[in-house]
Amino acid sequence: MDKRILxxxxxxxxxxxxxxxxxxxxFAVTGLxxxxxxxPLTEYVKRRDGCLDVAERLGVxxxxxxxxxxxxxxxxxxxxxxxxxxxxxxxxxxxxxASIAKRGGFPFFSSTLLYSKMQKHxxxxxxxxxxxxxxxxxxxxDFRTGWKxxxxxxxxxxxxxxxxxxxxxxxxxxxxxxxxxGRGE
Numbered sequence: 340m341d342k343r344i345l346x347x348x349x350x351x352x353x354x355x356x357x358x359x360x361x362x363x364x365x366f367a368v369t370g371l372x373x374x375x376x377x378x379p380l381t382e383y384v385k386r387r388d389g390c391l392d393v394a395e396r397l398g399v400x401x402x403x404x405x406x407x408x409x410x411x412x413x414x415x416x417x418x419x420x421x422x423x424x425x426x427x428x429x430x431x432x433x434x435x436x437a438s439i440a441k442r443g444g445f446p447f448f449s450s451t452l453l454y455s456k457m458q459k460h461x462x463x464x465x466x467x468x469x470x471x472x473x474x475x476x477x478x479x480x481d482f483r484t485g486w487k488x489x490x491x492x493x494x495x496x497x498x499x500x501x502x503x504x505x506x507x508x509x510x511x512x513x514x515x516x517x518x519x520x521g522r523g524e
Contacts, residue, residue: 345440347450351389352493356485370401454482
């Protein structure tokens with residue numbers, strides 16, 4: 340059985356236990372770093388480099404198309420949909436992963452988004468299943484069981500660990516409380 344899988348990777352720390360789990364199951368993993376949601380560009384580069392560092396350590400090839408880093412496309416997709424932005428963000432990334440998997444003849448595709456306890460797991464799983472085809476199946480797995488391992492290993496390896504999901508909206512949500520801290524307000 341052909342067990343090649345194209346794995347959408349959002350960042351290095353999220354990929355560690357996911358790649359290990361897939362490899363333990365006999366999958367031949369190829370990564371795809373496609374994240375037009377990440378803001379700013381310096382954050383994108385840190386996450387890309389962290390992804391590549393993990394991939395090298397685990398012997399995985401990664402497709403990176405920096406020319407597809409298109410935050411404008413992401414912002415257009417979520418404009419006036421900010422309250423449901425995650426759904427549209429997941430859809431953009433999974434659609435691209437499914438498309439490349441189909442074109443590349445991968446029998447399976449999946450995403451490290453299924454690792455994070457902070458993501459909307461059921462939405463990601465449903466979208467992936469909806470995008471599957473008879474020749475390219477969505478591999479669903481609850482990778483959250485590897486959460487602690489991913490954190491500990493990324494710290495041990497010195498992999499960049501981000502403090503927010505990636506988009507400008509999540510950055511604001513994460514840091515807006517600090518705007519008035521220390522000002523006596």
